[in-house]
Amino acid sequence: MTEQSGQGSARSQQDGAAGAPRFGRWSRRGVLGLAGTGVAGAAVGFVAGHASVDEAMPAVVDPATVVHPFHGEHQAGITTPVQEHLYFAAFDVRDTTTREDLVELLKAWTEAAERLTRGLEVTEDGAVDGPVLLPPDDTGEAQDMGAHALTVTFGFGPSLFTGEKGKRLGIADRRPAELKKLPLFAFDLLEDPISDGDLCIQACADDPQVAMHAIRNLSRIGFGTVRVRWTQLGFGKTASTDRTTPTPRNLFGFKDGTANVMADETAALEEQVWVPDDATPAWMAGGSYMVTRKIMMTIESWDRASLAEQQRVIGRDKGEGAPLSGGLEFTDPVFAAKNEDGSLAIDVDSHVRLAHPEMNNGTRMLRRGYNFVEGNNALGQLSAGLFFICFQRDPQQFIDIQNNLRGDLLNEYIRHVGSALFAVPAGTAEGEYVGQRLFG
Ligand SMILES: C=CC1=C(C)c2cc3[nH]c(cc4nc(cc5[nH]c(cc1n2)c(C)c5CCC(=O)O)C(CCC(=O)O)=C4C)c(C)c3C=C
Numbered sequence: 208m209t210e211q212s213g214q215g216s217a218r219s220q221q222d223g224a225a226g227a228p229r230f231g232r233w234s235r236r237g238v239l240g241l242a243g244t245g246v247a248g249a250a251v252g253f254v255a256g257h258a259s260v261d262e263a264m265p266a267v268v269d270p271a272t273v274v275h276p277f278h279g280e281h282q283a284g285i286t287t288p289v290q291e292h293l294y295f296a297a298f299d300v301r302d303t304t305t306r307e308d309l310v311e312l313l314k315a316w317t318e319a320a321e322r323l324t325r326g327l328e329v330t331e332d333g334a335v336d337g338p339v340l341l342p343p344d345d346t347g348e349a350q351d352m353g354a355h356a357l358t359v360t361f362g363f364g365p366s367l368f369t370g371e372k373g374k375r376l377g378i379a380d381r382r383p384a385e386l387k388k389l390p391l392f393a394f395d396l397l398e399d400p401i402s403d404g405d406l407c408i409q410a411c412a413d414d415p416q417v418a419m420h421a422i423r424n425l426s427r428i429g430f431g432t433v434r435v436r437w438t439q440l441g442f443g444k445t446a447s448t449d450r451t452t453p454t455p456r457n458l459f460g461f462k463d464g465t466a467n468v469m470a471d472e473t474a475a476l477e478e479q480v481w482v483p484d485d486a487t488p489a490w491m492a493g494g495s496y497m498v499t500r501k502i503m504m505t506i507e508s509w510d511r512a513s514l515a516e517q518q519r520v521i522g523r524d525k526g527e528g529a530p531l532s533g534g535l536e537f538t539d540p541v542f543a544a545k546n547e548d549g550s551l552a553i554d555v556d557s558h559v560r561l562a563h564p565e566m567n568n569g570t571r572m573l574r575r576g577y578n579f580v581e582g583n584n585a586l587g588q589l590s591a592g593l594f595f596i597c598f599q600r601d602p603q604q605f606i607d608i609q610n611n612l613r614g615d616l617l618n619e620y621i622r623h624v625g626s627a628l629f630a631v632p633a634g635t636a637e638g639e640y641v642g643q644r645l646f647g
């Protein structure tokens with residue numbers, strides 16, 4: 208978590224939410240004992256910013272005080288170090304909503320989101336300082352909790368621009384050509400009520416209640432203008448965007464995010480993630496396209512597969528996360544490498560081979576997905592999976608890789624049930640509202 212990573216600087220953590228408690232310096236042993244927690248992650252930023260060994264002893268920050276600035280060149284929640292919890296919501300604009308109504312909502316959402324990411328309530332009156340005879344402005348469940356690294360990221364779906372709605376909102380001619388419903392892929396079993404949407408908000412935080420509070424209150428502000436179409440909770444990240452935190456694991460038990468585009472890969476971000484400055488339409492310059500896929504994982508079948516089979520399917524080993532061609536987690540896979548018996552070390556249909564840039568004309572994406580568990584189904588099986596989120600400068604990158612995964616061995620154990628694409632505009636400057644370059 209360095210200054211380089213943009214949204215998540217050590218300084219912003221130090222500045223923290225005003226008045227929130229802060230721990231003093233801890234012993235090295237105490238700090239190392241927290242490895243893998245948000246506390247240790249926050250501490251790394253301090254190490255990076257200091258020169259001498261003595262000073263390198265990290266002053267550990269209360270995770271509640273970690274603040275990622277809302278305003279910036281790009282929206283927070285893309286390259287920001289991936290937080291532990293997700294609450295995602297897709298909305299549809301109501302049939303009665305006018306362009307003016309929507310602009311008012313985007314202004315209100317911007318103001319509220321900016322406050323929330325500082326660990327504040329949606330307005331100054333908040334939950335308890337307003338008139339007692341009126342419902343409070345803020346629902347109150349995150350009072351005194353702090354920011355917990357909350358980021359709030361907004362996106363616009365293709366359906367906002369098309370048909371009668373696009374005309375009514377006056378943006379029918381402002382839809383980027385790339386922003387269209389994703390095609391149906393082999394094996395897709397998509398359910399309409401948990402797919403697509405006119406607008407989306409991705410809230411990520413290191414505390415689940417903080418993420419939930421953000422979506423609850425932003426939805427409440429939208430009442431009468433938009434309605435919630437679908438939501439998704441995620442409890443464990445399945446990707447990282449920084450090299451300082453250990454790679455997390457998905458529900459199949461494998462490290463996920465090893466070969467992700469990292470926040471410090473400036474050239475790769477320009478080439479693969481950010482929409483270029485000369486984009487058409489211009490309002491998308493500096494933005495990105497977000498794909499979400501709700502992927503069910505048949506956990507019980509996977510758990511009955513042998514370790515060798517599980518590793519063959521992924522193409523990496525389950526413990527270290529190293530490619531089956533050898534080395535350690537971050538060693539590049541060698542797809543021509545052979546076992547002693549002459550067979551290929553990495554199966555031609557393994558997930559990592561088919562998803563690798565070498566098999567996709569150099570195409571990459573920034574992944575930011577989360578695990579989810581929604582109880583058990585009628586057969587008593589875990590209703591669980593991976594809410595896959597990825598960012599790219601052009602949705603075609605996702606489409607090409609997903610098409611290349613047609614023969615993926617993993618397909619036997621997963622099922623895509625939800626799908627959406629959103630245009631995520633660039634970040635806002637202070638005083639600007641999200642979508643101003645689209646509606647302004
Ligand atoms: C279309 C894009 C992708 C989907 C959908 C997808 C689903 C999915 N992936 C895993 C588990 C792993 N994926 C890994 C790597 C990996 N996956 C994709 C893309 C999609 N995955 C890419 C681009 C990559 C990187 C490939 C590379 O450059 O080497 C890995 C290995 C570790 C890592 O690099 O992250 C695992 C494990 C699951 C379980 C899943 C659906 C449920």
Ligand SMILES: [Fe+2]
Nearest residue numbers: 463558559562
């Ligand atoms: Fe993958």
